[in-house]
Amino acid sequence: MTRYVALLRGINVGGHRRVPMADLRRVLTGLGFTEVRTLLQSGNAVFAAAERPTDELVTTIEAGLAAEFGFAVDVMVRDDAEWRAVVAANPLEVRDPAKLAVAFLRAPFDPAVLAGVDPADYAPEEFSAGGRELYMYFPDGLGKARLTPILSRRLGDGATVRNWNTVTRLLALLEPAT
Secondary structure: OEEEEEEEEOOOEOOEOOOOHHHHHHHHHHOOOEEEEEEOOOOEEEEEEOOOOHHHHHHHHHHHHHHHHOOOOEEEEEEHHHHHHHHHOOOOOOOOOOOEEEEEEOOOOOHHHHOOOOHHHHOOOEEEEEOOEEEEEOOOOHHHOOOHHHHHHHHHHHEEEEEHHHHHHHHHHOOOOO
16 A cells, blocks of 8 residues: 545635535545545645556546535645655755745646746745745745745646645654554
């Protein structure tokens, strides 16, 4: 069995697109996944399943969520090794884990997405791309970041963001339950 992290995008924001975590656990268990655990109310789940491509899992989970809740939910999935690699590859200093964030992308990062964006124009905010992730540091917080609207516009629906606290808590949940 392989352990996976699933990140749901755009749920439970302002009372819209509600997906209670107990229901998410029930849906994932109903899809045949085991050891299902969730974190926070923003759609973070860890589960075990027979090893298979993550894009297959995305399709299965998105279909299960649409059938259960009646609306589409974008899902990003990383296996245990990929999640650990995301943590290990972080190129930014972790000064405040609440202000360091990772955008998890559906597809490998395309440098053209940030073409024309000069990091110096947004200092002291920082960003660095790698693989299917974009690492970002917002010293004044995500809500006050000047870079956030540009990244949101350019990344579109193909990304979901989690702060470093959440990333590392999910890493801890990847350890088998005892």
